Amino acid sequence: MLKNAEISIRSRRSFIQKTAAGMALISIAPTAFGNIVTGHKAAPQSKPWIELSKSAYLHNAAQISRMADGKPVVAVLKNNAYGLGGPEVSKILDQSKDIFGMAVVKDSTALEMRTAGVSKPILLMGDFDMDLADELIEKNITLSVYSKSSLDKILKIGASTIKVALYIDTGLGRMGIPYREAVEIAEEISKYKQLSIEQTFSTLTTPKDFATEQIARFEDIITKLDQKGISTGLKHLAPSYSLLDLKNSHQEAVRPGILLHGSFPLAHMDQAANFPLKVSYRLKAPVIRLEKLKAGDTIGFSRFYRVEKDEWIATLPIGWADGYYSGAENGALVLLDGKLFPVVNVNASHANISLGAKTKIKVGDVATLIGPDHPEITPEGFGKLVNGHNYLQINYKESIPKKIYENF
Numbered sequence: 001m002l003k004n005a006e007i008s009i010r011s012r013r014s015f016i017q018k019t020a021a022g023m024a025l026i027s028i029a030p031t032a033f034g035n036i037v038t039g040h041k042a043a044p045q046s047k048p049w050i051e052l053s054k055s056a057y058l059h060n061a062a063q064i065s066r067m068a069d070g071k072p073v074v075a076v077l078k079n080n081a082y083g084l085g086g087p088e089v090s091k092i093l094d095q096s097k098d099i100f101g102m103a104v105v106k107d108s109t110a111l112e113m114r115t116a117g118v119s120k121p122i123l124l125m126g127d128f129d130m131d132l133a134d135e136l137i138e139k140n141i142t143l144s145v146y147s148k149s150s151l152d153k154i155l156k157i158g159a160s161t162i163k164v165a166l167y168i169d170t171g172l173g174r175m176g177i178p179y180r181e182a183v184e185i186a187e188e189i190s191k192y193k194q195l196s197i198e199q200t201f202s203t204l205t206t207p208k209d210f211a212t213e214q215i216a217r218f219e220d221i222i223t224k225l226d227q228k229g230i231s232t233g234l235k236h237l238a239p240s241y242s243l244l245d246l247k248n249s250h251q252e253a254v255r256p257g258i259l260l261h262g263s264f265p266l267a268h269m270d271q272a273a274n275f276p277l278k279v280s281y282r283l284k285a286p287v288i289r290l291e292k293l294k295a296g297d298t299i300g301f302s303r304f305y306r307v308e309k310d311e312w313i314a315t316l317p318i319g320w321a322d323g324y325y326s327g328a329e330n331g332a333l334v335l336l337d338g339k340l341f342p343v344v345n346v347n348a349s350h351a352n353i354s355l356g357a358k359t360k361i362k363v364g365d366v367a368t369l370i371g372p373d374h375p376e377i378t379p380e381g382f383g384k385l386v387n388g389h390n391y392l393q394i395n396y397k398e399s400i401p402k403k404i405y406e407n408f
């Protein structure tokens with residue numbers, strides 16, 4: 001018992017030392033967040049983790065609203081907030097005055113956000129399980145009518161008030177009521193007094209000429225419904241790309257995902273100069289093994305990396321099964337002790353880093369794989385080095401613990 005207590009006191013102190021200057025850690029009851037850790041866990045860490053900066057998220061939300069001349073932001077936090085923690089990120093953004101509400105694709109995600117304490121509107125842009133319907137209504141989740149059959153399904157819920165959103169397909173062809181049928185279905189919705197249309201939305205494609213046509217289709221539907229006295233609630237069309245590319249996509253609110261985390265949808269977008277975003281997260285992992293390999297030794301099942309001259313190789317406990325991009329072995333760098341080192345091998349559960357002929361790195365030292373600390377390890381910098389894109393974090397596993405900081 002005594003021994004455990006000693007370890008936990010010591011580890012807590014060393015954690016606090018490591019997280020010096022400006023990195024005030026917010027303590028949050030783990031129960032409210034599932035897998036959040038508060039920094040009081042035993043160190044050295046044996047697994048990867050993600051750090052989130054509250055101030056970076058609030059800054060990005062404000063910048064995005066500025067991009068749209070002050071219009072509110074519907075934060076798209078699908079896929080576990082692009083791999084960074086749906087409950088955690090939504091809880092941070094719930095405190096932003098620039099955020100109108102959240103949008104997700106899975107019913108369970110919407111409920112988890114309520115459990116985390118989110119009070120702003122939550123829009124479910126996908127289908128729901130009928131056995132979760134009562135809970136979704138009780139927790140004030142806005143359900144999308146995205147087809148005739150989805151309306152029939154919502155009408156089977158025996159609640160006296162149901163908030164719905166009219167999800168229109170103006171040409172993406174993936175989800176939503178085909179635009180030619182949207183007026184008719186909205187009219188039908190308006191006949192049911194338990195249903196109220198809180199939001200009306202569609203998604204734009206990237207080619208500018210077609211997106212412009214989609215906006216015209218959307219606005220034509222809104223005009224017709226206005227004439228019939230059917231209210232359509234908050235109207236939004238624009239994911240990150242359209243928000244930046246087409247001003248008249250802004251409507252009454254904008255609906256970005258990737259920008260919230262501090263990345264533009266494409267590398268080198270001109271707008272980055274006018275609207276500087278902050279990378280909102282770090283992906284970190286400790287060195288768990290350190291060995292000097294000899295010239296001729298190889299690393300990996302396929303003997304992917306061949307040691308040319310004797311060199312120190314560090315092993316990090318993160319791999320593609322954690323959602324780390326396997327292509328990182330083709331050029332990514334990580335930050336360790338203030339210097340950049342190449343990733344030379346990625347397997348399912350481990351990644352290897354080449355440290356060169358001499359090293360001061362020790363087992364237990366912590367590598368930053370992604371973060372704001374150097375241009376080569378930002379999501380955009382990483383994406384460029386590995387010939388990928390800015391959305392690669394979307395695969396991070398939910399099981400990776402999250403730590404929330406006031407700021408980095």
Ligand SMILES: *Cc1c(COP(=O)(O)O)cnc(C)c1O
Nearest residue numbers: 076203239240255256257258265
């Ligand atoms: C994913 C998604 C978005 C956000 O896309 P970003 O490119 O991340 O801004 C917006 N709307 C819908 C319907 C989406 O599915």
